[in-house]
Amino acid sequence: MKLEELGYNNKLGDYRIDQNLSELEIGRITLEHKERYVVKTPDHEFEAELMGNIRFTAESRYDFPAVGDWVAFSAYDEGKALIHAIYPRHSILERKAVGKSGQVQIIATNIDCALIVQAVDRDFNVNRIERYLTICHASNVEPLIVLSKIDLIDELELEAIKDQIIQRVKDIPVIAISSIQAVYAQLEELIKPGKTYCLLGSSGVGKSTLLNALSGKEQMKTGEISSSVNKGKHVTSHRELIVLESGGIIIDNPGMREVGIADTSGGLEMTFDTILAYAENCRYKDCSHLHEKGCAILAAVDSGEIDADSYANYCKMEKEKMHYESDALERKKKDKDFGKMVKNVKKQRKNSKF
Incomplete structure (x- = not known):
């Protein structure tokens, strides 16, 4: 495997040189859990943690690594590493965190295309598709709508759902798939080597089944289907970046019960x-x-x-x-006031020494 197969490009290479990071190794975050990370290189995977200066100088969640990030790191033991720096992100897929006023949750970074997965059973919802489209557009991520579980309805019902989407959503590709019928060819043709794709959708819509089909092996466990609601049991509990044998890169996500809008960029x-x-x-x-x-x-x-x-x-x-x-402006004002207070305290301490 080469770095390019993980999504590496010339811009990252130029930054590496400009910032004098060539002496450090470079890898991509594939897994994150409470400030512990898995960093993947073409040849190895490392369990990594942050250097103290990153942790203590961080001003917000954006200053910490996320799944999809490129990082500069040093290995210090077999399979262990320290993260020194985060490379610039070309996209940040994010949403407003559920139940936490004003806070933003990073879904993944450096995404080229988001696969918005919607099951065509009774849980189908065009409003939800528009929400996912909004966070994609705000993050400069290309969206693609994937209709799953089409074996649960007939052809006329499927066409009616497609028409419903077309009436509300313009110029976004729509692809229909089924694990029962093994209909994945059209989607597989769109997965390009070196490009990063993120699966978005509610719990039980078939994201893990889709990932397993694209990779050709069981990357994620899939739940059995409930006969009462035609929904799979949600089993994905974390975000993880997986490199497909075909060359594409997929990031799976836990199902989202709510998709809060954190949009200040149109x-x-x-x-x-x-x-x-x-x-x-x-x-x-x-x-x-x-x-x-x-x-x-x-x-x-x-x-x-x-x-x-x-x-x-x-x-x-x-x-x-x-x-x-409004919350963001209030937080900014509080941060500014706190900064002034810290400066005044430092000034008073300095003056008290004389």
């Missing part, structure tokens, strides 16, 4: 660009598109030009985004 606008295109005709430039007279978006919803459910989903996520941005 992901929501990209997901709902069809709706927001109507805003150019609103009477007021600062229209909130919620209740104003002369709102072109509300008029389009009333006339049926805009799907009412999609509009309702947009409004819900827009409110979440505004709440997150």
Whole structure:
């Protein structure tokens, strides 16, 4: 195996030289658990921990490694290593952490494409697809919708689901798969060597089954199907990066019960660009598109030009985004005030010595 098969590229090579990291080894984080990591190189895997300066100078979760990161490290014992630095990330897939106001959870880094897996059984939900699309767009990650368990419905039902997606989601590829029918060829053709793909989806939609099929062996255990709800039992409990024999790189994720919006970079606008295109005709430039007279978006919803459910989903996520941005500003202010306090304490201590 070569570094390029793990996703290594010229930008990483240039950074390695510019930052004088050539004396250290380079590898990619494949597993993370409470500040303990597994780092993979073309020839070995290391159990790694952080150098003290990374841990003690970290200002936020972004300063710690995550699955998908490239790191500079040194081996100090057989299979053991110390992480010295994290290489720049070209993408960070993240969401607002469940039940933790203002906090962001990093799903994975350096992702090229996200496979949004949705089972076509009774749990199918277009609103959820739009949520996953929003975090992909906000992270500059290319999305691909994968419909799983198509053996549970007939052809007419499958076409109806595809039509439902097309009405709400524009210009995003949709692929249908089934573990029973072994229908994976179309997806396998899209998996490119050296590119990193991340599986996104709720618990029980078949992500682990899909990973096992793509890798040709059981990478993740799969749960048995419940006859009452047609859902597999959730078994994936951690994020893990796996290199396929075909050359692609897959990151599996635990199922997400909730997908909170932590978007400050236009992901929501990209997901709902069809709706927001109507805003150019609103009477007021600062229209909130919620209740104003002369709102072109509300008029389009009333006339049926805009799907009412999609509009309702947009409004819900827009409110979440505004709440997150408000929390982020408050945290920034608190951090700034804390920084001032620390400086004043240091200044007072310095003056008291004289």
